Amino acid sequence: MLVAAESSAVGPVKASLAAENTSVRPGTPFLVAITFRIVPGWHIYWRNPGDTGLPTTIAWELPEGFHASEIMWPVPQRFISQGLASYGYEGDVSLLTRMTPPTSVPLGNVTFHAHVGWLACRVECTPGETDLSLSLPVGSGTPIVDTRSALLLKDAASALPAAVPGAQFSSSIQGNRMVLRADGLSVAPAATIYFVPSDAGILAEGAAQNARVAASSLTVEMAAGPKQPDARRVRGVLVAQDWMGVRGFAVDTPVEGVAAVTPPSGAPSGGTGSFLIALALAFLGGLILNLMPCVLPVVSLKVLSFVRTSRESGGSAFRHGLLFAAGVLVSFWAIAGILVGLRAGGQLVGWGFQFQSPAVVAVTASLFFLIALSLLDVFELRLPIRVAAPSAGGGAGAFLSGLLATAVATPCTAPFMGGALGYALTKPPAVGFGVFTALAAGLAAPYVLLSAIPGLAPRIPKPGRWMVTLRQILAFPMLGAMIWMLYVLETLAGFPALMTLLCALLLTGLGAWIYGRWGGLDRSLRSRLISASLAAVLVLGGTAFSAVTSGSAPTSIDARGAIRAAGGADATAAWESWSPQRVAELQAAGTPVFVDFTAKWCLTCQVNERVALHSPAITRAFRQAGVATLQADWTDRSDAIARTLATFGRAGVPVYALYPRGSASPVLLPELLTPGIVREALDKLR
Numbered sequence: 001m002l003v004a005a006e007s008s009a010v011g012p013v014k015a016s017l018a019a020e021n022t023s024v025r026p027g028t029p030f031l032v033a034i035t036f037r038i039v040p041g042w043h044i045y046w047r048n049p050g051d052t053g054l055p056t057t058i059a060w061e062l063p064e065g066f067h068a069s070e071i072m073w074p075v076p077q078r079f080i081s082q083g084l085a086s087y088g089y090e091g092d093v094s095l096l097t098r099m100t101p102p103t104s105v106p107l108g109n110v111t112f113h114a115h116v117g118w119l120a121c122r123v124e125c126t127p128g129e130t131d132l133s134l135s136l137p138v139g140s141g142t143p144i145v146d147t148r149s150a151l152l153l154k155d156a157a158s159a160l161p162a163a164v165p166g167a168q169f170s171s172s173i174q175g176n177r178m179v180l181r182a183d184g185l186s187v188a189p190a191a192t193i194y195f196v197p198s199d200a201g202i203l204a205e206g207a208a209q210n211a212r213v214a215a216s217s218l219t220v221e222m223a224a225g226p227k228q229p230d231a232r233r234v235r236g237v238l239v240a241q242d243w244m245g246v247r248g249f250a251v252d253t254p255v256e257g258v259a260a261v262t263p264p265s266g267a268p269s270g271g272t273g274s275f276l277i278a279l280a281l282a283f284l285g286g287l288i289l290n291l292m293p294c295v296l297p298v299v300s301l302k303v304l305s306f307v308r309t310s311r312e313s314g315g316s317a318f319r320h321g322l323l324f325a326a327g328v329l330v331s332f333w334a335i336a337g338i339l340v341g342l343r344a345g346g347q348l349v350g351w352g353f354q355f356q357s358p359a360v361v362a363v364t365a366s367l368f369f370l371i372a373l374s375l376l377d378v379f380e381l382r383l384p385i386r387v388a389a390p391s392a393g394g395g396a397g398a399f400l401s402g403l404l405a406t407a408v409a410t411p412c413t414a415p416f417m418g419g420a421l422g423y424a425l426t427k428p429p430a431v432g433f434g435v436f437t438a439l440a441a442g443l444a445a446p447y448v449l450l451s452a453i454p455g456l457a458p459r460i461p462k463p464g465r466w467m468v469t470l471r472q473i474l475a476f477p478m479l480g481a482m483i484w485m486l487y488v489l490e491t492l493a494g495f496p497a498l499m500t501l502l503c504a505l506l507l508t509g510l511g512a513w514i515y516g517r518w519g520g521l522d523r524s525l526r527s528r529l530i531s532a533s534l535a536a537v538l539v540l541g542g543t544a545f546s547a548v549t550s551g552s553a554p555t556s557i558d559a560r561g562a563i564r565a566a567g568g569a570d571a572t573a574a575w576e577s578w579s580p581q582r583v584a585e586l587q588a589a590g591t592p593v594f595v596d597f598t599a600k601w602c603l604t605c606q607v608n609e610r611v612a613l614h615s616p617a618i619t620r621a622f623r624q625a626g627v628a629t630l631q632a633d634w635t636d637r638s639d640a641i642a643r644t645l646a647t648f649g650r651a652g653v654p655v656y657a658l659y660p661r662g663s664a665s666p667v668l669l670p671e672l673l674t675p676g677i678v679r680e681a682l683d684k685l686r
Contacts, residue, residue: 126652286442321451379516
C-alpha cells in the first residue's frame with residue numbers, strides 16, 4: 001500500500017505527500033516526499049527562482065517533538081527567455097524532507113500536515129497552494145518499508161545534487177566576472193555546463209556562462225550580479241549534461257578560495273608567514289587606496305592643508321600627521337569591530353557593507369555636498385564640516401579628517417586589498433584587527449611621511465591666493481563624489497528616494513547659505529544664533545528626513561504612478577495603479593483603458609513589458625489613441641485582481657485587457673505580445 005495522501009489538482013499542478021515507511025519508530029529518522037505532477041508545458045520554481053518566479057514553499061505542522069530538515073532540492077533546470085533566466089522543474093518532481101521523531105512517542109497514530117505553495121508558469125503564470133496530511137502508526141519494531149514509496153523516494157534521491165569525493169571547488173572575482181573552478185570532476189568535453197546559484201543576486205542570472213572543460217577539471221566564467229561584492233561564499237549546483245545524462249554537483253566554497261584545500265590566488269592561507277603576507281598586502285592596498293576616486297578628494301585637501309602647516313614648526317606639522325593617522329586608525333578599528341561582530345552573529349557582510357544602507361548613503365551624500373559648499377566659500381564652519389578644508393586648524397580637525405578619509409574610502413577596493421580582507425574576515429578577531437591596522441597604516445602613510453620630513457618645507461610654495469583657487473577647484477571632485485552617492489542611492493532605493501534626497505540637498509544648500517550670509521563673526525550675536533538655528537533645522541532636518549525615507553525598497557510604481565520600464569529607465573508613458581473604481585471613472589469619461597495585469601515574478605510579463613509595452617513607439621501609440629494605461633500588479637496576490645481575472649475566465653497573469661469607449665467588456669489580447677499586436681488592437685479603436 002502506498003503511504004500517501006494526495007490532493008486534488010490545483011490548476012496545472014497536482015501535489016501529493018508520501019513517506020518511505022508504513023510506521024514510525026521513535027528516534028529513527030525517515031524520509032517524506034512532496035511530489036508535484038505538472039501538466040506538460042508548465043513549470044514550477046526552485047529555491048532561487050532566478051530573474052522571475054517565486055520559490056516553492058513547504059510549511060510543516062508536526063506532532064510534538066518531531067523535527068523536519070530543510071527541503072532537499074533536486075537539480076533544477078535553467079529556463080532562458082529574452083535575456084532573463086529562471087530555475088525550476090517540469091514534469092514530475094519530488095522535494096524530500098527528513099523527519100526525525102523524538103526518542104519517546106506515545107503509541108497510536110501521528111499526523112503530519114504540510115501547507116504547500118507554488119507558482120506555475122507557462123506563457124501565463126498562476127499561483128497555487130494546498131494542504132496535505134499524512135497519518136502513520138507508531139511502532140516499536142523495525143519500520144516496514146513501503147515498496148512503492150521507497151521507489152519514489154529513491155528516484156527523488158537520485159535527482160539530488162551529488163557531493164563528489166575528492167572534488168575541489170574554488171571561486172574568484174576577476175573584474176566584473178566570477179570564475180568557478182572544479183577539480184576532480186569527470187565531464188565530457190562537449191557537455192552542456194552551467195551554474196545555478198542558491199543565493200539570488202550574486203550572478204547576472206540571464207547572462208551567458210562560459211564553460212571550459214579540461215582533463216579532470218572545468219571552469220565556468222559568469223557575469224557578477226549586484227550582490228556579488230557582499231557574497232563571501234558561492235553556493236549552488238553545477239549542472240553538467242553529457243552522454244551520462246544530467247548531473248548536478250553541490251557547490252559551497254569561499255568566494256576567494258578552495259574550501260579547506262588550497263589557498264586562493266593572491267590570498268594567504270594560514271600560519272605566521274601567511275599573516276605577514278596579509279599585512280604586507282593590506283599595507284600596499286591602503287597605500288594605493290589614496291589614489292582611488294572616492295578617497296582622492298579628501299587626501300588632496302589634506303595635502304593642501306599640509307602646505308599651510310608645513311611652514312609651522314616641524315613638531316606641529318608632524319603632530320597633525322599623527323592625529324590624521326589616529327583618525328584613520330580609530331575608524332578602521334571601528335569598522336573591523338562591527339564586521340567581526342556582525343559576522344559572528346551570522347551576517348555575511350564585507351568591506352563597504354554600510355553603503356548597502358540607503359540611509360548611510362543619503363547622509364554621506366549630504367556630507368559631501370556640505371564640504372563642497374564650504375570649499376566654495378558659501379559658508380565657513382570649522383568643525384565638523386571643515387575638517388577636510390585647508391584652513392581647518394587644531395588637532396581635532398586633523399583627527400576628524402582621518403575619520404572622513406576612512407568614511408569615503410570604504411566604498412572603494414584597491415588592488416591587493418581583496419585577498420587581505422578575505423583573509424582577515426575568515427580568521428580570529430586578533431588577526432583581523434592586525435590586517436585592518438596595516439590597511440589603515442597604508443592609507444595614512446603618505447600624509448604622515450609628508451609631515452615628518454622637515455626638509456620638505458622650503459621646497460613647498462608659499463601660501464597665497466593660489467590656494468584659494470585650488471581649494472575651490474577641489475570642491476568639484478567632492479561634488480563628483482556626491483553624484484556617485486546619488487547613483488548608489490537610486491540603485492539601492494529607487495527614483496523616489498533619489499528625488500527625496502535631491503530636495504533635502506536643496507534645503508541643505510539653503511541652510512548653508514543662510515549661515516554663511518548671516519552667521520559670520522562680524523554679525524551680532526542675535527544674528528548668529530538665529531542663522532545658526534535656522535541653518536541647523538534646514539540641514540539636519542532635510543538630511544534626517546532623507547535618511548529615513550531613503551530606507552524604503554525600490555518599487556516598480558512611484559508616487560505619481562509612473563512605472564519603470566525593463567532595463568531600468570522610466571517609461572515614457574504614465575502608467576497608473578489599477579483599481580476597479582479608476583477603470584469605471586475613465587470609462588464614464590469616455591476614455592478607452594488598457595490594463596496590464598502583471599507580477600514581478602512572471603517571466604512572460606517582464607518579457608512583454610520589455611518587448612512590447614514600454615517601448616517609445618508603443619508609448620506614442622497609446623497617447624495618439626487617447627488610451628489611459630493602468631497596471632495591476634499581482635506580485636502580492638491581490639484579491640481584487642484575482643476576482644477580476646476570474647471574471648475574464650483567467651487564473652493567472654499576464655492578462656492584457658483593452659476597454660473600448662462605452663464598453664464594459666474588455667478585449668483580451670494574447671499572453672505573448674508584440675508591438676504589432678498592440679498597434680493592431682489600438683487601430684481597431686478608431
